[in-house]
Amino acid sequence: MKKEYFPTVIFFAIVAAFFYLFYKIMVPFFTPIAWAAIFAIVFFPMYLWFTRKIKSPGIAAMISTIIVFLIIIGPSSYILASLVSEAANLLDKINTQYETGGFDSLLSFNIPFLDMLKTKLAAYPQLASLDFQSIVKDIVTTITKTIGTQATSLIANVTKTLFEFILILFSLFFFFRDGDKVIAFLKRLTPLESDKVNVIYAHLKELIEGMMYGGVVIALLQGFLGGLLFVIMGLSSPILWGAVMAFLAFLPILGPFLIYIPAGIILIAGGSPIKGVLMIVIGTLLVSQIDNFLRPMLFSGKTQTHTLMLFFSIMGGAVMFGLLGVVLGPIIAAIFLSILKMLELQLHPDTEEIGADKSVSE
Secondary structure, three states: OOHHHHHHHHHHHHHHHHHHHHHHHHHHHHHHHHHHHHHHHHHHHHHHHHHHHHOOHHHHHHHHHHHHHHHHHHHHHHHHHHHHHHHHHHHHHHHHHHHHOHHHHHOOOOOHHHHHHHHHHOOOHHHHOOOHHHHHHHHHHHHHHHHHHHHHHHHHOHHHHHHHHHHHHHHHHHHHHHHHHHHHHHHHHOOOOHHHHHHHHHHHHHHHHHHHHHHHHHHHHHHHHHHHHHHHOOOOOHHHHHHHHHHHHHOOOOOOHHHHHHHHHHHHHOOOHHHHHHHHHHHHHHHHHHHHHHHHHHHOOOOOOOHHHHHHHHHHHHHHHOHHHHHHHHHHHHHHHHHHHHHHHHHOOOOOOOOOOOOOOO
């Protein structure tokens, strides 16, 4: 190594060491910081509204944080407790019904195309021997166990959960108050001309806002409506199945119909045809169609993420980060796509951008 390169190597080694030490310091608090960032994105328009009325960023941030606290802490505590109870009860019912043969009557309704399919599969012994009741039982058991385990873990570690919630609110206050300063600092670090930097951050803002309002908010609304439909029809575990429908609504291609249509069919087969038909009709016209009604409004004029990218980012995020990853995965994908956009602008400076004068700051 040439002597003149030695100071540079030492400098970068020290920088790498402190990056690693900073990572080790911050990684235990990754989850609350990430949730605070997500809440800041979702509720940032509310904070901006308060700043226009109050003219004090600190007071506006404090009020916004208190409102987020009031909106989240009560419903979250109730939902978590209900999920644990409903998941445990449903799991007991499933096992009891399966062991006593209750599934025989529940799943004995005749559907013409299923009978035809069974006839076709008769020539293939391995396929024809599939036990539909066992498959249904395994699917429902897996869903309830997963949700119950996650919720129970949060409730069992009350002290840790409470501490992380305090950290979320603490971080959220500063994200509200200093968010614009952080964005301005990141802009200065971005190795592009100022006009291209504005294009990149406007692109990233549209992607993230589209995912938050066009994805998370709509999914939560569909889950709420689906759970309310379960309550109206007198079905058990409405919070549990509402949570499942919210998750399915967040996934591309899939949706709440995977829950409310089978529930309607079971009602029809169980001797409640009117309730069953209403379940399917209301679910189709209200729960599913609200997505088609609101999404164009929320996505109007915004860059949308490709369906395949969104699907795998959600699933990969869930595998890597658990519940947090369902939301964090798409955000990471949005940042990745924005980095690719930055490279595109760097390699092809003549690329025309619509809305190049947009800024990520309001």
